[in-house]
Amino acid sequence: MPVNTRTHRAENRSIRLLAAVNLVALGSLTAPVVAGMPLKIDLLLPADERAAALATVLAVGGVAALIANPLFGALSDRTRGRFGRRRPWMLGGAAAGLLGVVALTAADSLAEITAAWVVTQTAYNATLAATAALLADTVSENRRAAASGIFTAAAFVGTLPPLVLTAILPRHVDFIAFVMPLAALVVIGFALRVPDREHVAGLRVRKERRTARFSSAFAAVWLQRLAMQSAFSLATAFTIYLIIDRMTHDAVAATPVAMVATLAGGTGIVLGASLGGALASRLQRHLPFLLVGALGLAAAAFLRSIADAPALLWIATSVGGLAVGAYLAVNLALAMRVMPHGQSGAYLGVLNVAETIPQVLAPVAAAALLRVGPGDPISGAADNYLVLYMTAAAIALLSLSTLPALRRAPAARYRPHAKTGAASAGM
Structure with missing residues (x-):
């Protein structure tokens, strides 16, 4: 062999x-x-x-x-x-x-x-x-x-x-x-x-100083994940209450609708991550997937903001899941690329902080956003779901502001392994 x-x-x-x-x-x-x-x-x-x-x-x-x-x-x-x-x-x-x-x-x-x-x-x-x-x-x-x-x-x-x-x-x-x-x-x-x-992946792991090029590129990846995870946490907050207020007006009837939404979103994440990651490796490009992921999550949050029927909500959760799955896979791969060799444990641990912070703070922020304005313009309920989910869409789009920094960072560009024979490609 x-x-x-x-x-x-x-x-x-x-x-x-x-x-x-x-x-x-x-x-x-x-x-x-x-x-x-x-x-x-x-x-x-x-x-x-x-x-x-x-x-x-x-x-x-x-x-x-x-x-x-x-x-x-x-x-x-x-x-x-x-x-x-x-x-x-x-x-x-x-x-x-x-x-x-x-x-x-x-x-x-x-x-x-x-x-x-x-x-x-x-x-x-x-x-x-x-x-x-x-x-x-x-x-x-x-x-x-x-x-x-x-x-x-x-x-x-x-x-x-x-x-x-x-x-x-x-x-x-x-x-x-x-x-x-x-x-x-x-x-x-x-x-x-x-x-x-x-000695792994054909390379001798070596300590590298945390130079500006690594620090700036990793900071952009970190901020990007923080923004996207914040948007995703807000976009999925209080789904059961959205269903009750806008669709079923009954907690018991809302449960199966919420279960289908959760399943659709989870399935989308699994498919988006596995297929998006595979395609990014094949094309040896990263930034287009980050762009599509952010736009997809923003679109999904917008659909949630106007959803008044289960079908539209399920479409929103599916689109959001696919977008977030593809985004997370490529973001993790890009983080691995821009961190210094031999320090993957520390750097990936710090990257995980960008994912955990929104999980801790998003429920509090979401509860505050629901109280903005006179109430929900679609259902007439006291909680303003339009403001909550449109804020999530805006934060997802805000994550794109890091893309210029990644395009300029030499460390973010594909560096082919000598033994693979792969040609250098763009991000």
């Missing part, structure tokens, strides 16, 4: 294994949020206190994730040993995460729930940071967009098993909470076969 063919197959295997780790690690964080913590808090506190308590626990956990991802990413950059740089943090994070889930299941006070959730978030973010860094270490540059697409799609697929199991077995939430953490240990056991060394 030719050397290039063996290398290609080994790289494909590594991508699939690391995507699987991403899937199970994020899935491990889903079950506690979906049912575990809400039910525990419901048993501990009166009905009028549970929402605020749950919001507080989730916010504290979000802050832990903000700190843990870049911290453990940077630590993995500096780890040396026979076991590798990333493997100790991948496996150690999954083991500590399982212990966090055990503690969460046994918790019988709000303080214990909060502490256990902080441990769980911190542990799995160590796994996620090291896994993303190992992907950057392992995949050759001309295939990073395709690999990023698979990696991104796996993250969203990982949220489905806990949701499905919770719907099928609502009385066994504690059991369901352990399914993905145990699966994570098994999957990481297989993923330990992925090469974890300084």
Whole structure:
């Protein structure tokens, strides 16, 4: 078998294994949020206190994730040993995460729930940071967009098993909470076969100074993700209330409409990430996909702003999902390109902060935007959905202001690997 063919197959295997780790690690964080913590808090506190308590626990956990991802990413950059740089943090994070889930299941006070959730978030973010860094270490540059697409799609697929199991077995939430953490240990056991060394993808990883060209290009990528994630979080906020106020006028009837919208959006993200990433790798161009992603999300947010029937909402969620999926895959690949070699853990951890901040702050911002103006001009309800979703569309378009900086950055241009024989291409 030719050397290039063996290398290609080994790289494909590594991508699939690391995507699987991403899937199970994020899935491990889903079950506690979906049912575990809400039910525990419901048993501990009166009905009028549970929402605020749950919001507080989730916010504290979000802050832990903000700190843990870049911290453990940077630590993995500096780890040396026979076991590798990333493997100790991948496996150690999954083991500590399982212990966090055990503690969460046994918790019988709000303080214990909060502490256990902080441990769980911190542990799995160590796994996620090291896994993303190992992907950057392992995949050759001309295939990073395709690999990023698979990696991104796996993250969203990982949220489905806990949701499905919770719907099928609502009385066994504690059991369901352990399914993905145990699966994570098994999957990481297989993923330990992925090469974890300084000589990867045919290049000797070397330390580079954080020069202005790297800093400016990465800053543009970071700001772009912050804007797009903020727009997406606002565009998907309070969907169930939109359906009730504009379409069904009934909470029970709104549930299946919201479920279809969620499924359509999730499917769009998976397809957009996998297909968009693959096409970007084939064309060796990035900026057109960023442009289409931002325009697609803006269009989807606009459709939401005027949606008064389920069909239009489902179209909006599908378009938005496809746009965001393609965008996230290419944005991650571009981040890998513009960061210095040997510092992927720290840089990708910082990139993750741009995704986590909107998840923490968007619900508060969305609630404030709903109160702008006299009310919703379409439904007559007190909440102004037109202002909320048009703001999301404007922020998505604002993300395009970073494209000129990326076009000028030498580090953002495709640098072909010497052994691939690929020709240099534009962004």
